[in-house]
Amino acid sequence: MNCSFALEANAYYSISFDNVKFVESGIFLVNEEGFIEDVFEKDSVEYKSIRKKLVEDGKLRVLDDKHFIIPGFIDLHIHAPQWPQSGSALDQALEVWLNKYTFPLESKFKDLEFASEVYTNFVKQSLKFGTTTAMYFATIDVKSSSMLAKICARLGQRALVGKVVMDDKISNPSYYRDENAKDSLKKTEYFINDVLAIKDSCKQKVYPVITPRFIPSCTDEVLKGLGELAKEYKGIYIQSHVSESDWEHSYVKERFGINDSFALDSFNLLTDRTILAHGCHLSDDDMKLLADRSSSIASCPISNAYFANAVLPVKDAIDKSLNIGLATDISGGYSPSMYTAIRQAIISSRMLNDGVDPRLRSGKRGREDSSLSLNNAFYLATLAGGKALKLPVGKLEKDYAFDIQIIKIDDNIPSFYKEKSNLDLFHKAILLAESTNIEEVWIQGNRVK
Template sequence: MDDAPNSGRTIYYGAFVHCKSLQELDICESGAIGVGEDGKIAFIERGVSDIGLDGVKQTYDWGNAEEVRVNDEGFFFPGFIDTHIHASQYPNAGIFGKSTLLDWLNTYTFPLEGSLGDLERARLVYDRVVSRTLSNGTTAAAYYATIHVPATNLLADICLSKGQRGFIGRVCMNSLAPDYYRDASVDSVIADTRATMSHIADIDPKHDLVAPIITPRFAPSCTEDCLHALGALHKESGARCQTHISENKPEVALVCELFPKSASYADVYDSAGLLTAKTILAHAVHLSDEEKSLIKYRESKISHCPASNTALTSGCARVRDMLDRGITVGLGTDVSGGFSPSILEMARQAIWVSRHVAMTEGDQAKLSVEEVLYLATRGGAKVVGLEDRIGGFEVGMDWDAQMISLGKVSSDDMNLDTEGPVDVFGWESWDDKVAKWMFNGNDRNVSAVWVKGRLVHRRKSYKG
């Protein structure tokens, strides 16, 4: 038996839930998950009672391991992955008026993003958005920053400091943007993107937490030679790429006008070398069948942003059709086109969007609770290329997890502020409790969050 006073190992004891497949949840009502000092899951035991926990410790020679217990009505769940979020737009979350995409950019977005060249202003915004997403259980996020190198580097610094996995993108845009907020040339686009990539390599050489992601804003904001230069950098560096595609109809028409030699919006990116297995395409609301086939062939990934698509009246993405075609899909908040930094909220919104599609195209379009939770975790992990490390609970995977607490209704305690808005009466099945959380939960149900075994967020009520 190890007699060391602090082994750096932790056993997480209680119920745990994760997605076994797209259609199936794996619910363990009483288990023990051992996490080593490297932040990886060392063992998983099921059906463990309080007495049995001592046996688990003896079996694995973990007698001095720390114990973390979830309450009776709660459970451990994998951390959420936000596959599309504009960190620079967070102050505008919920502010979009009656805008549609293109006028929203000019009225709300570009002025805010342009102002973040001021590092103190950027620090205020980025510090809060990383803290806020962590508090909502988001353990990994693909972030868009701004065109400013120092501020983008600052976002990477903050993610690393706070312990959140971040794909950090310096936004590239040398066309169709205000004079005060655009890249001066193709050369400056590449030089400034390389500068951020170099900074991230300096602070996290192995990209354990933060990594660069090449970020052409969208095709209309980049000239053809700019897109091709970024495609060459994408191939040379091996870094991931993120951009937007087919968000609304006027945007699609604009792309056809700006790139008349291209067969489609997707072909614009493909011709530039930007449609690859490491590419994240946000929205994909108005893709043609040919574009979907091309995206599947190139193994590019889709970030479904249901709240944003509704808020800006962009349309309803056909997620069921994409899944049936074998296209990888995750969820994105798309703050601030989306009003909330919560991926749990996006899971709800994904269900509502699918049901609106079903009203005209049939019930087969509906997404289930199990499916949207899969998109929020394992699906998102595949989108960012970390499916072997995060998104579920298996031996060898990183402990990126959240502790979900649910309040049991009791006549002795009618305090509505204890465990968030989900009321559990005691007679619900575990499937019922998970569904209640999915439809009613929020950040108040997130008691604690870990990334690679490190505690990165906790509520005051968390006892540890």
């Protein structure tokens, strides 16, 4: 047995969009590299002998019935430098929020002492809420963007980090933009290589991401150059925003005569490692194109409620074979907790399904078959994120990274009698848990909380 240690625990994890599997007192063997070497369920022929051997070797930790484990969450879209303004100005229009609040804040991250303080604090907050894999936008500053990757490596979080590209002199403020396309591309390539140099310095790994902020902030020249970089650095991740709001979606349509997704594709920026945030205004053709390219959408239900002017029809997109993951979108989303994002994803989908205008009769008020179940939303936060990133994360099975949350049942999650099913307890915990219920967080076999 190639086993560093083993954990015996009740466990829940997604096996499909609709189904969550419950494992009673499963034994999870973890190897030196931090991957699940094997899982033994109670009905396994080998269960008793494996358990006996692990106990004799002092390698088995046993959790009681007041605890269970779930996979760590995968947050596909976070603006880490926006953490100081979380909860601020969310009643403003997107373009006002960006220019009055967000860009002035992000411009401060050339101060490395300030950047270190904010980034360290945020990564710790993210870990506290069980986020084991995070995809970050940093800022246009190269040094502090690289610093974010190094902080994640040091604190044990699996991270994908992008130096933001913004070179358009008309759309971006003079105090916060790249000097020109050539300068932006040079700095982006420098950043890529800086992060690649430390990628394998930690077990969980950190990755560079090509990051045009969104089409309105970028010239054609820089978008073309980023597409060429993506070809040169094969397998590199790409992230941006797509068809987020009426304003952003219309801007791209007027500029190119096509929607965001087709514009990004024309610059070779849609690949199987592209993750695009929002997508609330995607057409059927957009969804087909993204699915054909094996790109993914990061659904941001909280920020969508504030800025997107629409609700992403997640079930419709999935029916069209488009992979959808989940994200907090700090700070358009005010909470670093993926639990909050899961809950809002369900609420928003119910409102889309039923409609919100009481002047219309019920049959005409909503979009039928749009409601997400908790099982659906949990899938978005775990297994779908792993699928988007092409990484073995988000599932508690053999050969997946041992990224887990240990959840404790306490007074936040009332349990005065035995639930009607094992899933009832799981559902209650996901909807009611606070950060204090997340007793421990493990990433790649290392405890980080």
